[in-house]
Amino acid sequence: MNTPAKPLYYGDYLKLSSLLNAQFPESGRYGREAHDEMLFIITHQTYELWFKQILHELLSVLELFSAVPLDEKKLHVIVRRLDRIIRIQQVINQQIGILETMTPLDFLDFRNFLVPASGFQSRQFREIELRLGLSHHLKNFGFGRFTEEDRRHLERVAKQPSLFERVDAWLARTPFLESEDFSFWHSYRVAVANMLAGDADIIGNNPLLSEPEKAQQLAELEATRQSFACLFDPQLYEQYRRQGNFQLSYKATLAALFIQLYRDEPLLQLPFRALTRLMDLDEQLTHWRSSHALMAQRMLGTKIGTGGSSGHDYLRSTVSGKRLFADLFNLSTYLIPRSQLPALPDSLQRNLGFQQERH
Numbered sequence: 433m434n435t436p437a438k439p440l441y442y443g444d445y446l447k448l449s450s451l452l453n454a455q456f457p458e459s460g461r462y463g464r465e466a467h468d469e470m471l472f473i474i475t476h477q478t479y480e481l482w483f484k485q486i487l488h489e490l491l492s493v494l495e496l497f498s499a500v501p502l503d504e505k506k507l508h509v510i511v512r513r514l515d516r517i518i519r520i521q522q523v524i525n526q527q528i529g530i531l532e533t534m535t536p537l538d539f540l541d542f543r544n545f546l547v548p549a550s551g552f553q554s555r556q557f558r559e560i561e562l563r564l565g566l567s568h569h570l571k572n573f574g575f576g577r578f579t580e581e582d583r584r585h586l587e588r589v590a591k592q593p594s595l596f597e598r599v600d601a602w603l604a605r606t607p608f609l610e611s612e613d614f615s616f617w618h619s620y621r622v623a624v625a626n627m628l629a630g631d632a633d634i635i636g637n638n639p640l641l642s643e644p645e646k647a648q649q650l651a652e653l654e655a656t657r658q659s660f661a662c663l664f665d666p667q668l669y670e671q672y673r674r675q676g677n678f679q680l681s682y683k684a685t686l687a688a689l690f691i692q693l694y695r696d697e698p699l700l701q702l703p704f705r706a707l708t709r710l711m712d713l714d715e716q717l718t719h720w721r722s723s724h725a726l727m728a729q730r731m732l733g734t735k736i737g738t739g740g741s742s743g744h745d746y747l748r749s750t751v752s753g754k755r756l757f758a759d760l761f762n763l764s765t766y767l768i769p770r771s772q773l774p775a776l777p778d779s780l781q782r783n784l785g786f787q788q789e790r791h
């Protein structure tokens with residue numbers, strides 16, 4: 433190893449002279465320096481640094497996910513990197529609390545100097561969304577608020593496979609749902625029918641319910657039965673999907689359900705952990721959207737944002753409107769008690785594993 437001529441110096445290594453000289457409050461330029469603008473700038477800059485790290489991890493996760501077959505070693509690294517992203521998300525979600533030590537009046541001291549700049553124009557945030565698979569959002573807003581360079585960059589990113597697509601493809605090619613001596617779906621269907629018949633009995637025999645209440649609960653049970661029906665009928669599933677009830681493909685949903693149901697099988701534990709991390713990531717992003725929307729309401733009330741949106745109302749709409757893996761959460765609808773799970777035949781138990789992808 434070559435020894436550098438000059439010993440490395442902490443501040444040089446971290447480029448601190450650039451980093452710590454990059455805070456220029458706009459209010460100062462107008463001769464009305466607002467004390468809290470420094471906090472506002474540093475909070476945003478810290479976010480952007482963490483966004484950079486999230487993208488660094490996300491790009492490697494996408495690269496690993498592109499491998500076919502996806503062996504256990506790679507899946508293990510994916511789970512660890514997703515874990516790191518989630519830890520970062522937890523930290524940046526907490527940062528909102530620091531910014532909320534600024535009062536709405538303090539914010540008003542410099543808010544108008546910021547127009548039309550806004551978090552809307554965070555290229556890294558949009559890139560994270562696109563890489564995750566939330567590109568549909570761009571159809572609503574276009575790239576008009578970005579510089580030409582940022583717009584072109586995001587357009588390039590939008591054409592590349594997203595995490596959502598990679599996960600869907602990985603799940604869809606898992607082969608263990610059928611084997612020579614076992615059709616999981618047939619057995620599962622019987623188990624579901626038994627479970628629902630049991631629930632109907634419980635409602636029918638409940639002395640505390642009036643007849644109209646029983647009728648109401650039975651109607652709800654029927655709706656659940658219909659929702660289960662689409663798991664056994666690809667065409668019905670597609671119909672539901674077109675109506676926005678599912679995002680994952682049919683095969684991916686079945687595989688994810690199988691992993692959830694048989695998570696205790698040694699070879700499904702790691703895929704189950706991966707699915708859990710994807711849900712955690714989605715949940716943390718949703719927490720951020722919700723806390724950020726509340727912070728915007730606290731600061732602005734019903735005023736519009738500096739970027740020109742309706743402000744809190746717009747942000748609120750993204751909380752439920754931009755979920756990535758809601759399907760994985762909703763799979764709980766289709767879980768049946770362990771005691772009613774069809775037993776896996778020995779042959780499948782022996783073979784159960786992602787090594788089968790090679791066939």
Ligand code: HEM
Pocket residue numbers: 475476479480531539549550551552553554557724727728731732736737738739740741742743744746747750
């Ligand atoms: C006083 C604090 C803040 C207020 C009042 C606020 C307000 C808003 C508003 C109203 C919007 C909607 C777009 C617009 O019309 O401007 C927005 C978008 C956004 N803000 Fe903030 N924000 C604050 C702090 C932050 C911080 C610290 C970040 C961290 C990076 C951030 C990131 C974003 C992002 C990424 C968007 C786009 C969200 C989307 O389109 O889904 N904001 N903000």
